[in-house]
Amino acid sequence: MATTPPLPRLPLSERLRRAGIAAWSIIGLLIVLAIVGWALLKIRVIFPPLGLAILIIYLLNPMVSRLEERRVPRLWGTILAYVVVAAVATLVVLAAAPFITDQAEDFSRDWPQFKQEIVASVEDASNVVEERLNVNVDTTEIHCLLDVAGEEAPTQEQCDEVTRTFRERIAGSAERLTELGSSVVEILLIFVLAPLLALYLLIDLPQLQRDVLNLMPESHRAEVADVASKVGRTVGGFFRGQLFVALIVGVMSSVGFFVIDLKFWLVIGAIAGFTNLIPLVGPFIGGSLGFLVGTVTDNLATGLKAALVALIVQQFDNHVISPNVMKRTVQLHPVTVMLSLLAGGTLAGFWGVLLGVPAVAVVKLLLGHIWATRVLHEPPHAEVEPTVGERPPVDNPEEKRTPSQTE
Numbered sequence: 001m002a003t004t005p006p007l008p009r010l011p012l013s014e015r016l017r018r019a020g021i022a023a024w025s026i027i028g029l030l031i032v033l034a035i036v037g038w039a040l041l042k043i044r045v046i047f048p049p050l051g052l053a054i055l056i057i058y059l060l061n062p063m064v065s066r067l068e069e070r071r072v073p074r075l076w077g078t079i080l081a082y083v084v085v086a087a088v089a090t091l092v093v094l095a096a097a098p099f100i101t102d103q104a105e106d107f108s109r110d111w112p113q114f115k116q117e118i119v120a121s122v123e124d125a126s127n128v129v130e131e132r133l134n135v136n137v138d139t140t141e142i143h144c145l146l147d148v149a150g151e152e153a154p155t156q157e158q159c160d161e162v163t164r165t166f167r168e169r170i171a172g173s174a175e176r177l178t179e180l181g182s183s184v185v186e187i188l189l190i191f192v193l194a195p196l197l198a199l200y201l202l203i204d205l206p207q208l209q210r211d212v213l214n215l216m217p218e219s220h221r222a223e224v225a226d227v228a229s230k231v232g233r234t235v236g237g238f239f240r241g242q243l244f245v246a247l248i249v250g251v252m253s254s255v256g257f258f259v260i261d262l263k264f265w266l267v268i269g270a271i272a273g274f275t276n277l278i279p280l281v282g283p284f285i286g287g288s289l290g291f292l293v294g295t296v297t298d299n300l301a302t303g304l305k306a307a308l309v310a311l312i313v314q315q316f317d318n319h320v321i322s323p324n325v326m327k328r329t330v331q332l333h334p335v336t337v338m339l340s341l342l343a344g345g346t347l348a349g350f351w352g353v354l355l356g357v358p359a360v361a362v363v364k365l366l367l368g369h370i371w372a373t374r375v376l377h378e379p380p381h382a383e384v385e386p387t388v389g390e391r392p393p394v395d396n397p398e399e400k401r402t403p404s405q406t407e
Helices: 012-042 044-069 074-133 140-146 156-172 174-203 205-214 218-259 265-275 282-297 300-329 334-375
Strands: none
Touching: 012 044, 044 074, 044 174, 044 218, 074 174, 074 265, 074 282, 174 205, 205 218, 218 265, 218 282, 218 300, 218 334, 265 282, 265 300, 282 300, 300 334
């Protein structure tokens, strides 16, 4: 069997020249990345509204695309989608308004009693701590801030001192309060700008997609379009699935709190559903709030019932709803989802927890595509699946022809 001769060894000067080119290329790439990172850090204010706008696009684009398939112009389809979402939100608010109004009236009427019960609960807890741990717990600030009279209530001089100390704390935290006020203004701007950005991007989305594809080499456009379509379906499915899960959890929590006759059941259930969007931490917020309100407004048994309702809802969510939704949207094993949440929270805090799962799903998709096309040498578009509302590809050659071919 003939053997191929070994390649000639390059001269030392040529090897050094190539090594220098490679080294300077790496240094240049790092410099470019550093400049890009610095520039992105300077304009980071645009990312929150842009991120929320992208989320809105993922939620509304299926509806707009369906309308476009029915020959509705994309401009009017986008406006109609906004109108439908606004109408649904308005109907939900109007339907919940009577319950929220009644619960607000109950809260204002029972607030004096609530104050008494809160102070009594704090005093009982402080007495237990003092007896068992021999630690003195001062409840003067609670008495003065809630303005609750009683046998053990502090004197007016003590409350004046508490008020003066409280004012000094506020004055010392003026800078933090200013930062908090600025953050509130920024959040309001985000929720005003994001729908406007999403509106313009939704209208021009097909043209923007074509413009981005035109930047790619013609030989890779089909592959890039295929990968981008899969990434869009994965990320959009994840966010839509999360909202669906939050809605189910909110409804089930509200119904459960109503059954056990928990005060403010609708508000607490809505909070439980909304905070369920925050993985790991969110599910405990609704249960803790239900336990606190049930204990303070009624008794410990009601608080335990509320905690039990939250536990049952979360177990149903963790074992039935979320696994099926995540499997259908991001196609990740539940263990992978949990590890993604932990890793994301460690690396990037809240945003890491929120975006950890879709990021891992996208990485898995890209690695699978690279393995299939570069290692197994499969066609780049071999696994393209029709999106919702799309017709599957047909095998009839007559249907595949373009109008120019059929003429």
